[in-house]
Amino acid sequence: xxxxxxxxLHHPGxxxxxxxxxxxxxxxxxxxxxAGCGHDSISAGIIQACFELDLPPHRIAKLSGIGCSSKTPxxxxxxxxxxxSVHGRMPSVLTxxxxxxxxxIYLGVSGDGDSASIGFGQFAHxxxxxxxxxxxxxxxxxxxLTKGQFSATSDKGSKSKKGVxxxxxxxxxxxxxxxxxASFVARSFSGDKHQLIPILKAALTHQGSAFIDxxxxxxxxxxxxxSTKSFDYVRAHNEAVNSLxxxxxxxxxxxxxxPGTVELVTQHDGSVLKLRKLAEHYDPSDxxxxxxxxxxxxxxxxxxxxxLYVDPEAGDLHEHLDTTATPLNQLGDAALVPGAAALAxxxxxxx
Amino acid sequence: xxxxxxxxxxxxxxxVDCQWACPAHTPVPEYIRLIADGRYDDxxxxxxxxxxxxxxxxxxCDRPCEPACRRGRVEDEPVAICRLKRVAADNKGDIxxxxxxxxxxxxxxxxxxxxxxxxxxTVARDLAPLGYHVTVYDGDAKxxxxxxxxxxxFRLPEEVIDEEVGYITGLGLEMRLGERIDSLKALLxxxxxxxxVGSGAPRGRDLEIPGRQEAAANIxxxxxxxxxxxxxxxxxxxxRVIVLGGGNTAMDCCRTSRRLGGEDVKVIVRSxxxxxxxxxxxxxxxxxxxxxxxxxxxxxxxTHEGGRLTGVTxxxxxxxxxxxxxxxxxxxxxPDQHFECDxxxxxxxxxxxxxxxxxxIGMEFDRWGMPVVDAATFQSTLPGVFFGGDAAFGPxxxxxxxxxxxxxxxSIDLYCRGEDVRQRPAPGxxxxxxxxxxxxxxxxxxxxxxxxxxxxxxxREVALKNVKVEVELGFxxxxxxxxxxxxxxxxxxxxxxxxxxIECDACVDICPVDCITFTDNGEESELRSxxxxxxxxxxxxxxxxxxxxxxxxxxxxxxxxxHCGLCAERCPTGAWDMQKFRLDMTLAGSSCQSR
Ligand SMILES: Cc1cc2nc3c(=O)[nH]c(=O)nc-3n(C[C@H](O)[C@H](O)[C@H](O)COP(=O)(O)OP(=O)(O)OC[C@H]3O[C@@H](n4cnc5c(N)ncnc54)[C@H](O)[C@@H]3O)c2cc1C
Ligand SMILES: Cc1ncc(C[n+]2csc(CCOP(=O)(O)OP(=O)(O)O)c2C)c(N)n1
Ligand code: SF4
Ligand code: SF4
Ligand code: SF4
Ligand SMILES: [Mg+2]
Numbered sequence: 001x002x003x004x005x006x007x008x009l010h011h012p013g014x015x016x017x018x019x020x021x022x023x024x025x026x027x028x029x030x031x032x033x034x035a036g037c038g039h040d041s042i043s044a045g046i047i048q049a050c051f052e053l054d055l056p057p058h059r060i061a062k063l064s065g066i067g068c069s070s071k072t073p074x075x076x077x078x079x080x081x082x083x084x085s086v087h088g089r090m091p092s093v094l095t096x097x098x099x100x101x102x103x104x105i106y107l108g109v110s111g112d113g114d115s116a117s118i119g120f121g122q123f124a125h126x127x128x129x130x131x132x133x134x135x136x137x138x139x140x141x142x143x144x145l146t147k148g149q150f151s152a153t154s155d156k157g158s159k160s161k162k163g164v165x166x167x168x169x170x171x172x173x174x175x176x177x178x179x180x181x182a183s184f185v186a187r188s189f190s191g192d193k194h195q196l197i198p199i200l201k202a203a204l205t206h207q208g209s210a211f212i213d214x215x216x217x218x219x220x221x222x223x224x225x226x227s228t229k230s231f232d233y234v235r236a237h238n239e240a241v242n243s244l245x246x247x248x249x250x251x252x253x254x255x256x257x258x259p260g261t262v263e264l265v266t267q268h269d270g271s272v273l274k275l276r277k278l279a280e281h282y283d284p285s286d287x288x289x290x291x292x293x294x295x296x297x298x299x300x301x302x303x304x305x306x307x308l309y310v311d312p313e314a315g316d317l318h319e320h321l322d323t324t325a326t327p328l329n330q331l332g333d334a335a336l337v338p339g340a341a342a343l344a345x346x347x348x349x350x351x
Numbered sequence: 352x353x354x355x356x357x358x359x360x361x362x363x364x365x366x367v368d369c370q371w372a373c374p375a376h377t378p379v380p381e382y383i384r385l386i387a388d389g390r391y392d393d394x395x396x397x398x399x400x401x402x403x404x405x406x407x408x409x410x411x412c413d414r415p416c417e418p419a420c421r422r423g424r425v426e427d428e429p430v431a432i433c434r435l436k437r438v439a440a441d442n443k444g445d446i447x448x449x450x451x452x453x454x455x456x457x458x459x460x461x462x463x464x465x466x467x468x469x470x471x472x473t474v475a476r477d478l479a480p481l482g483y484h485v486t487v488y489d490g491d492a493k494x495x496x497x498x499x500x501x502x503x504x505f506r507l508p509e510e511v512i513d514e515e516v517g518y519i520t521g522l523g524l525e526m527r528l529g530e531r532i533d534s535l536k537a538l539l540x541x542x543x544x545x546x547x548v549g550s551g552a553p554r555g556r557d558l559e560i561p562g563r564q565e566a567a568a569n570i571x572x573x574x575x576x577x578x579x580x581x582x583x584x585x586x587x588x589x590x591r592v593i594v595l596g597g598g599n600t601a602m603d604c605c606r607t608s609r610r611l612g613g614e615d616v617k618v619i620v621r622s623x624x625x626x627x628x629x630x631x632x633x634x635x636x637x638x639x640x641x642x643x644x645x646x647x648x649x650x651x652x653x654t655h656e657g658g659r660l661t662g663v664t665x666x667x668x669x670x671x672x673x674x675x676x677x678x679x680x681x682x683x684x685x686p687d688q689h690f691e692c693d694x695x696x697x698x699x700x701x702x703x704x705x706x707x708x709x710x711x712i713g714m715e716f717d718r719w720g721m722p723v724v725d726a727a728t729f730q731s732t733l734p735g736v737f738f739g740g741d742a743a744f745g746p747x748x749x750x751x752x753x754x755x756x757x758x759x760x761x762s763i764d765l766y767c768r769g770e771d772v773r774q775r776p777a778p779g780x781x782x783x784x785x786x787x788x789x790x791x792x793x794x795x796x797x798x799x800x801x802x803x804x805x806x807x808x809x810x811r812e813v814a815l816k817n818v819k820v821e822v823e824l825g826f827x828x829x830x831x832x833x834x835x836x837x838x839x840x841x842x843x844x845x846x847x848x849x850x851x852x853i854e855c856d857a858c859v860d861i862c863p864v865d866c867i868t869f870t871d872n873g874e875e876s877e878l879r880s881x882x883x884x885x886x887x888x889x890x891x892x893x894x895x896x897x898x899x900x901x902x903x904x905x906x907x908x909x910x911x912x913x914h915c916g917l918c919a920e921r922c923p924t925g926a927w928d929m930q931k932f933r934l935d936m937t938l939a940g941s942s943c944q945s946r
Contacts, residue, residue, distance in 0.1 A: 003790055007798035007863045007915055009425045011884045014865070024863075036855040036923025044860035191856060219855065219923045231853050235901065 006030050018054040026051050028078035032071070038190030038216030039069050039138045043076045045193050046107070046136075049200035050077060053248070061097055061104045065090040065119060068145045069111035069138035069216070077107075088119025091126035091135070095317070098131050101327040102318050105204060106133035113143040116152035116171045123173070127209050128180040132316040134203040135211045137173055138190070140218035141229035148221025159226030172298065174308060177211040178291050183314030184210035185290075187305045189234050190217065198244040199307060205246070207268040208314035215303065234303060241279040241293075241306040247272040267312045275307060284310050352875050354897040354904075357846065360780040363932040365892060366909050367842045369432055372419035374754035376778075376936045377401040379416060379432055380842040384794060386438055387835035389828070392446050394439035399446075401936065403473050403519070403753050404498070406511045409437030410823065411502055413630065413748040421841050424888070425864065425911050428803040430838045431826075438831035440511075451480035453523035458482035460767045463543040465532050468496020469749045470740025471549030472519045473756025477939040478763060479522040486543075487524055490531035494520060496551055497741075498749060500578035501600075503607050504819040535708045535736075545735050545763045548708075548722075549756070552741040556700040558595065562653030566660035566695075570653060573604045573698035580607055580818065589693025591615040593663055595650055596698030597627035602634065604696040605642045610818040617690065618644045619663070621680065623670060636822070639808075640815065647680070651687060653695065662691040701746045721745070728772045729759040737762055760939035779935040784928050785843055786919075792929055794843055796916040798863075799836040840914045842932050847905055849896045851926035854903070858918035858927055859883060864911045867918060872904045882908055 006027070014022045026047040031040050050060065057079040064070035066087035073082050081104065085093045094108045108126075115123040115137050126135065141154040148161060152171045159165050177185050184206040188196040196214065203210035215234050217223045223230045228237075242263075249270035265273040265285070275284060283289060290309045297304045328336065357363060365371050369379040378397055385394035398405035412433045420429030460483050464471035467489035475485045493499055494516045498507070520526055532538055538546060555572035557563075563570065569589065573596065579585040592613040594605040597620035608616045618637065620627055624646050627634065634644065648665035655661055665688045668680040703721060708714060715723040715732040722731050724738045731738055739755030741747060762772040785793040807824040808814070814822045826834060859867045865884035872878070872895070879886040879893065886893060891910035898904055919927040 004797050004915070004917070004920075006861065006917065007913055008800050009798060009863060009913060011864045011911055012425060013884055013887065031861075034923065035921045036853070036857045038855070040860055040921075041856045044856070191854065193856070217855070219853075223853075231855060232900075 004030070017051055019056060021051065021057075023047060023051040025079075026057060026077055028073070028075045031075040033068055033075075034220045036219040037068065037144075038140065038218070039072050040075070041190040041193065042136065042138050042196070042214050042216055043072045045190075045196045045200055047076045048193070048197050049204060052197070053201055053204060055105060055204070059103070059105055060107060062107045062109060063090050063094045063097065064109040065111070065114040066145070067111035067114045067143065068218075069140075070109060070114055071145075072138070073109050088114050088117070088122055090114065091119065091122040091131075094133055095126050095129065095131050098133065098317070099323070101329055102132070102323070102325075103327045106131070107204070108133055108135040110135070110137050111144070112137060112139040112141060112151040112153040112173070116173055117143075120152070120171070124176065124180055127177050127182045127211060130181065130183065130209050130314065130316045130320065132207055132318070133209060134200070134206070135209065136200075137211075137213050138216040139173070139213050139229070140216050140222055141227070142218050142222045144218045144221060148218065155228040158228040159224070161221055161224055163226065172294070173211070174213045175291060175294055177213075178287060178294075178309055181209075182211045182309070183208035183311040184307075185309040186211070186307045187213045187215070187303070189215045189238060189305060191231055191235065192238070192305075195240060195243065195305065198246050201246045202244060202267075202271075202273050202307065202310075205267055205269050205271045206310070208311070208316050237301060237303045239279070239297060239302040239304055241282040241304060241308065242275045242277055242284065244276075244307050245274040247274055265310055265312050273307065273310065278306070284308060287311075352872060352878060352893065352895045355892070355894045357894070360778060360934065362892065363782070363844050364934050366844060366912075367932065367934075368419040368421050369416035369430075370842070370934065372415045373402075374415065374751045375402045375757065376934065377416075378842065378933065378935075380838055380840050381933070382439060383430070383432070383435055383835045383838040384840065386435055387795070387832055391439050391442040392444055392449070395443040395446060396449055398436055398439060399518075400938075402750060403476055403756075404469060404515050404749065405436050406440035406515050407498055407507060408749060409433060409435075409440050410507050410511070411498075412436070412750050415750070421839055421911065422837060425913065426802065431803055431806070431834050434806050434823075434826055435831060435835055437825050438828070438835075441825055442828060442831075450518055451522065453479045454482050456482065457484055460484065460544040461486065461542070462545045462547065462763060462767075463488065463538060463541070464547045464549055465538070466496055466549040466551055466740075466742070467491070467494035467516075467526070467528065468549055468551050468740055468752060469498060470742070470752035470756045470759075471496070471547060472516065473753045474547045474549065474739065474760045474763065475524050476519045476522060477757060477760035479524060481764065481940045483767070485524045486527060488527045488530050488532050490529070492529050494526065494528065496549075500581050501574055501603070503577065503603050504581070505606070505610065505814065505817075505822050506603070508819070508821050533707050535714075536712050539712065539735075543735075544767050545737065547759055547763065548731075548736065548738045548742050549740045549752070550705075550742045552701045552703045552746040554702045554704045555697065556702060558650065558697050558699060560650060560652055562655050562660075565658060566653045566655040568658070569660035569693060570695045570697065573600050573696045574701060576696055577603060577607065580611070585611075587611055588613050591692040592617070592694050592696065593690055593692040594618045594696045594698055595663075596620065596700070597622055597629055598698060598700075599629050599633050600701070601696075601698035602629045602637045604698050605637055606640055607818060608694075608696065609640050609642065609815055613694075616642050618642060619648050619650070619665065619690070620644065620646050621649045621668065623647060640811065648688065649680070654689065660693065660695065662689055663695060664689045701741075703742060703745060727758070727775070728762045729755060730762055730766075730772055735766065757936065757938055761937055761941070764939040776937045776941040778937050779933075779941070781933045782844070782846070782930045783933075784930050786928060790920050792843075792916055794840050794931075795836070796840070796843075796914070796929075798839065798913050798915050799833075801833055801837055803837065804830050804834045841912075843914050843916070843929050844932050845894075845907065845912060845914070845918060846928050846930045847894065847896055847907070848926050848928065849899060849905070851924040852896075852899055852905065853924055854899060854901055855923060857921040857923065861917045861921040863915065863917065864913055866907050866909070866912045868906045869899070869901075869903045870906060871902075872898070878906060879908075882906060884908070886910060
């Protein structure tokens, strides 16, 4: 970690986006995580993604739980809304915030402990309800903040820093998210921003519950030989199914590919995912075969990354509940407090 | 690209932009840190060793370091390097005991220096402590050369000249002041082991246009007039003065005129404002004193009446780009303009003249009448005779004269010892880690956000009353500290140890100015285009590592690195370290190891 604030001076050639901001305008306070932590790279990826998408910082809400990973929202998007919930409760707080104000862009940031251990139920329900959000798990296989105990995503047989092997079965959050109906599912690696940033951008523009499992080595407690979440292990076993370019509506699509090698997926907001196939026959629009493929490759010891599943037509919680299109804070008192007569009418209709 | 060889002394030297740009290679950031630390004596001595005249240069240097300063590439203005030098000089205590002394036992070699300007005095300073008997000749009554005769006192008080010239003459030199050398041949016959010619470029250019002869009484050659003012032979000028010329001499002429009775003083220049030779700050200072600068006017004639100058007529010109892309000045055809005046000062250039060097002694001169001098050794074609300062390659400035002096002294020393003047000792170079603790460094790595501070000036009314009153008050200690904090410590280098790197990207993410990239290797121009921030300043090096574990390389663009050390603080494995680069220039008597 560093004690100094990052100098304000920036590169003279730093580009600005459509809003007139440069990338550094999307930064937050200086990180207090361990030097070299994968989570810091993910923060840098989020900063870059929001900058490139021209997102207005004040229209983003970042929510997290407890853990090193959950601390990171302090280190990016310093001008955005933030909520640091109790351990494992980010998904509920996010769901509530989303119901109240559907106009914000919701970014949930969590850890493997926060989401797969204490918050497993919360995680599952926010996904199955199709909350319109980007849900990022910074997955290091340990409870980093409490000094490196195995978490629920730690692979069976993976060794602790002291050399003790994990005997429990791992929860694969990507498989769970697929099963629970997430409409955008991806996995990436903190050490590969070329892959991570387009995925973050695609998730942020996706309508529906977008889940990203980002493997993020803990340099302090889980980056040794024998760990399956170390830089070296992940680099050696990483198998990307595709590579992604996100093309925004304003950009022109250039047909620079061989037929059959690239798939174009148009999202609700008009953005297009340009997916270049890396694994033959992999089809990210087929949930069932995606799940099968993941199980097969995992059994073969591979870490499958890329955009694993996307349903561009998915609806979200608001659509399912048929809620008002107006955020609650923009409704007048008359609409928000319809009075005793209106309540009586509702009750009567349910008798 | 091939991996960078950081062992080669020029690599990190170039990163210290100011030191690289300084002709004498003064260790700028080192002395700036000492000023911030309040160690003015130490800061002064570092300067004194490199540039010999810190108090003088801290007021007058042409400061090639400042346009080079990295700070000017990350924000509006460079560090006020020059005026910080003055802070060290103004605030130091008595440093006499830290100066070298001439040894009681001489080495038996005698060296003559012609001229007592900065070039000769540097040669004398470097050689006297080695035991040489140095004799300095100057036609003027006091030492200092043009520092004393030309630079006006309101920019440089005489006490400062006396002090710093005194440190050198105090080294037991034989000062033959008031003695002009009229024959090099005769001097050589006196049997000196070596002769150094530091006679400057003493002749001011004249302007032969109609009326020059008739109005001669009120038309003055600028540098002659300035030295007459300095030596107090002249203390008045007419009320209306026209200064012709656009260089620093013109600026000194006009500002001096304002103090000697000139109320309506103008500078009139044939070129445009931007193309004028004077430094930006000299022009600013002149205009601040109510002196207009008129451009694109070419003098055609001096007008006169009854033997008295009445004014100058000018033809108006405009810049035109010709078909070969060259810029030329072409008359506009507008009617000529006439400006009335009582006196004219000509500041249109300076020349060398060597009437006292007999051509038959065998020294080679080129077709412009300049001696043929080796650019590295400063040796003329007559082996025992060396040149330096304005005498060597035409008029430059003090810091170049000093740099020449150092190099010539190295040559003279080698020559007198019977060694090859081309085998020059390499400069001393060290590189040392500055790590003091996990996140502690021996230097203050917190980067200041302050903009450049302005040097306080004396009230204009007071300043214009007396030619000897110094205009600039200089930074006080507080301002000096704040300005010193703007320095980025470019000598504290980022040094990369490839085997330790785990390619975690932490350094890439933290770097405030996007210097670092991990990417596939490539050919330089292509590599420059695909870095985190494209590396467009081609004069600034890329630091490229050998291939790493992922077969990529680390590429660091040195261009705008703030030397903040955050990369090293963030690196989990210590692959980055902050190491101080120190380069001590070769001075005469340095132990011999070939570069
Ligand atoms: C008006 C003016 C202002 C300037 N302002 C600045 C400034 O602000 N900053 C800066 O860096 N530079 C300035 N310069 C330039 C600077 O003064 C010179 O570049 C520098 O002094 C050159 O040093 P030097 O040792 O080569 O020679 P000089 O300083 O010119 O010294 C040569 C000496 O040799 C003597 N001499 C010459 N011939 C003989 C002889 N035959 N026998 C004996 N003695 C002889 C002369 O009397 C003189 O004293 C200025 C120049 C002028 C004209
Ligand atoms: C209710 C509650 N139980 C336990 C803790 C202790 N605790 C703090 S962080 C943490 C685990 C965090 O792990 P993870 O989400 O993987 O984050 P990481 O630090 O690894 O990024 C635990 C168990 C707590 N803060 N609150
Ligand atoms: S910032 Fe300091 S060290 Fe760097 S070039 Fe400027 S003066 Fe020199
Ligand atoms: S010292 Fe390191 S972090 Fe700081 S600007 Fe230079 S490369 Fe970047
Ligand atoms: S922080 Fe250190 S280990 Fe990480 S990439 Fe940079 S140099 Fe390598
Ligand atoms: Mg964790």
